[in-house]
Amino acid sequence: xxxxxxxxxxxxxxxxxxxxxxxxxxxxxxxxxxxxxxxxxxxxxxxxxxxxxxxxxxxxxxxxxxxxxxxxxxxxxxxxxxxxxxxxxxxxxxxxxxxxxxxxxxxxxxxxxxxxxxxxxxxxxxxxxxxxxxxxxxxxxxxxxxxxxxxxxxxxxxxxxxxxxxxxxxxxxxxxxxxxxxxxxxxxxxxxxxxxxxxxxxxxxxxxxxxxxxxxxxxxxxxxxxxxxxxxxxxxxxxxxxxxxxxxxxxxxxxxxxxxxxxxxxxxxxxxxxxxxxxxxxxxxxxxxxxxxxxxxxxxxxxxxxxxxxxxxxxxxxxxx
Numbered sequence: 001x002x003x004x005x006x007x008x009x010x011x012x013x014x015x016x017x018x019x020x021x022x023x024x025x026x027x028x029x030x031x032x033x034x035x036x037x038x039x040x041x042x043x044x045x046x047x048x049x050x051x052x053x054x055x056x057x058x059x060x061x062x063x064x065x066x067x068x069x070x071x072x073x074x075x076x077x078x079x080x081x082x083x084x085x086x087x088x089x090x091x092x093x094x095x096x097x098x099x100x101x102x103x104x105x106x107x108x109x110x111x112x113x114x115x116x117x118x119x120x121x122x123x124x125x126x127x128x129x130x131x132x133x134x135x136x137x138x139x140x141x142x143x144x145x146x147x148x149x150x151x152x153x154x155x156x157x158x159x160x161x162x163x164x165x166x167x168x169x170x171x172x173x174x175x176x177x178x179x180x181x182x183x184x185x186x187x188x189x190x191x192x193x194x195x196x197x198x199x200x201x202x203x204x205x206x207x208x209x210x211x212x213x214x215x216x217x218x219x220x221x222x223x224x225x226x227x228x229x230x231x232x233x234x235x236x237x238x239x240x241x242x243x244x245x246x247x248x249x250x251x252x253x254x255x256x257x258x259x260x261x262x263x264x265x266x267x268x269x270x271x272x273x274x275x276x277x278x279x280x281x282x283x284x285x286x287x288x289x290x291x292x293x294x295x296x297x298x299x300x301x302x303x304x305x306x307x308x309x310x311x312x313x314x315x316x317x318x319x320x321x
Contacts, residue, residue, distance in 0.1 A: 005055035009067030026111035048074035068092015073294035099214025148204035151290035238262025
């Protein structure tokens with residue numbers, strides 16, 4: 001690590017005074033290792049993506065994403081397919097990817113772990129979809145991508161709620177919306193690593209790339225991993241809210257055996273999702289099924305998910321011996 005661009009999202013997390021102090025300490029740790037740094041404040045998703053592009057073009061070998069999973073999501077869109085490494089200073093609310101990597105919770109300590117860390121090359125999830133403007137789009141993701149219930153929640157939730165009230169308020173509002181959401185079914189065609197294709201009619205799909213989410217939600221999908229060459233997906237065929245609750249409770253309790261009627265765990269090399277013909281034909285009622293990735297609302301169906309191999313260089317803590 002010789003030249004690092006530090007992209008800071010001041011809207012991530014809470015507590016601006018402590019956050020600014022942690023950033024100053026973290027930058028000092030990075031610079032004390034002889035690394036040239038350039039700090040840029042990014043106040044929007046678009047700015048984070050644009051400045052990540054500038055960092056690649058400007059010869060930085062590392063980009064520090066200083067924010068939450070949403071900030072990381074914006075940055076990796078420009079780092080994917082390059083040799084420029086992603087390092088993380090966790091300033092967000094959930095910080096799922098940082099938890100999975102075993103990074104310290106304090107950004108200053110995470111800076112020390114990055115300076116002393118190693119590079120790990122990982123695959124990335126990729127989703128192609130229809131944007132909210134009706135145009136075709138594609139995004140990479142590191143944590144998870146969801147279609148159906150959870151994405152609808154992101155569509156409805158106030159983006160400022162998490163920052164103002166923290167995760168407790170966010171979860172409470174999500175619970176209220178989830179309890180009243182009218183589930184819409186969508187068609188799925190998926191392929192395993194052997195090329196065998198299957199079809200299903202789902203109410204929810206969640207493709208997960210990490211093992212450990214941290215906080216109260218730990219191992220959501222057994223077998224999921226940043227190094228996994230396939231998508232590990234939860235496929236929900238049921239409209240039963242009790243089945244959803246059973247699955248979440250099993251995750252909270254750490255049960256690896258989750259034989260819940262109407263919910264399947266599958267490994268896929270490709271997942272194609274579309275509205276059923278009845279909803280496609282009835283465009284007047286706006287029967288959209290939404291898509292999210294890494295906690296960011298992206299767009300709606302149709303969509304296609306795959307894994308891009310050897311896609312991202314990631315700075316991770318050194319293995320202790």
